[in-house]
Amino acid sequence: MSTQRPPVPAAALRRLLVAQARRRRTLTYRDAAARLALAPPLSIHRLADALEAQMAEDARAGRPMLAALVVSRRDGGALPAPGFFAAARALGVYDGDEQGPDAETFHATQLAAVYADPERWAAADSADGRAGG
Numbered sequence: 001m002s003t004q005r006p007p008v009p010a011a012a013l014r015r016l017l018v019a020q021a022r023r024r025r026t027l028t029y030r031d032a033a034a035r036l037a038l039a040p041p042l043s044i045h046r047l048a049d050a051l052e053a054q055m056a057e058d059a060r061a062g063r064p065m066l067a068a069l070v071v072s073r074r075d076g077g078a079l080p081a082p083g084f085f086a087a088a089r090a091l092g093v094y095d096g097d098e099q100g101p102d103a104e105t106f107h108a109t110q111l112a113a114v115y116a117d118p119e120r121w122a123a124a125d126s127a128d129g130r131a132g133g
Helices: 010-023 029-035 043-061 082-090 101-116 119-128
Strands: none
Touching (some): 010 029
């Protein structure tokens, strides 16, 4: 019997994040994992992998990062974990540090863009022929 957990369904993650964007609210990694019913072990790790995949999709499509909606409890919910910034840097959409003023500015810019038009992900799903975006 395998102990490996299944990946996070991309459509479910996207629906959760779009709903949060419509509410103009962030959520923590733990809250996101719970709302997606991800069971331990490695639930946060699996969530982070799925968020990075969503970031890559958003970067390819020229969209802001939906993943910016998921923040770390460690900083009082102000910023995503350092992996968010490392992934953004690897995708070529960010060139600053993983904390500090550059990270804060990048995150605020991403959040503002996500909040400005949360329907662009639903439209992308329709255009791609995916349901439930």
